[in-house]
Amino acid sequence: MTDFDESPPGRLDGALDEAAAAIERGETVVYPTETVYGLGADATNAEAVERVFETKGRNRDKPLSIGVPSIAVAQRHTQPSERSLRFMRAFLPGPVTVVVERDPALPDAVTAGRDRVGVRIPDHDVALALFERVAPTPVTATSANRSGAPSAVRVADLDPDLRDSVGAVIDAGEAPGGGSTVVDPERNVVHRRGAMGDAIVAWLADETGTEPDVEG
Secondary structure, three states: OEEEEOOOOOHHHHHHHHHHHHOOOOEEEOOOOOOOEEEEHHHHHHHHHHHHHHHHOOOOOOOEEEEOOOOHHHOOOOOOOOOHHHHHHHHOOOOOEEEEEEEEOHHHHHHOOOOOEEOOOOOOOOOOOHHHHOOOOOOEEOOOOOOOOOOOOOHHHHHHHHHOOEEEEEOOOOOOOOOEEEEEEEEEEEEEEEOOOOHHHHHHHHHHHHEEEEOO
């Protein structure tokens, strides 16, 4: 495992290259986002996805989201409706997970066999730079913590066993914390209300003419 501290741009470029190489080898990595630190792996590689579940101790019936650098890359792995595309253009990049129809080529392990998948385009330069380096491969987007444990906002918060098991850790300093809002625009459902929740609910109500179903 390689750690990279918050540092000048030249060193950060090297950190990103090393993390991208780890993802390409099928390993897991820890990377920063505009909410918390995430645990990434090649979301098209079923074995790499399995490593994410093992590292987190996560139940296989709980789906993972995918992280990509742009809507164009997202469309290579998903089949969003026109409404979902309008929503994505309005709110991404940002602390939002947009649930859309998956492409059948994504491994069932990512979505726990479901026909929909969450898409993240973080509003964070380091995360986007990592995703650009491995594009068009999507990266798993899930918090870098053992399931049930608090999310990490600093590398120092990482579970020691988790930290030792990954191929690279990119340290970009303290993350803001909080969680993304999880929303299915086509079905007018907010699965989890987090950052930008009020604006998202208002957009959906205006777009559909009905108040969205807010589950949490």
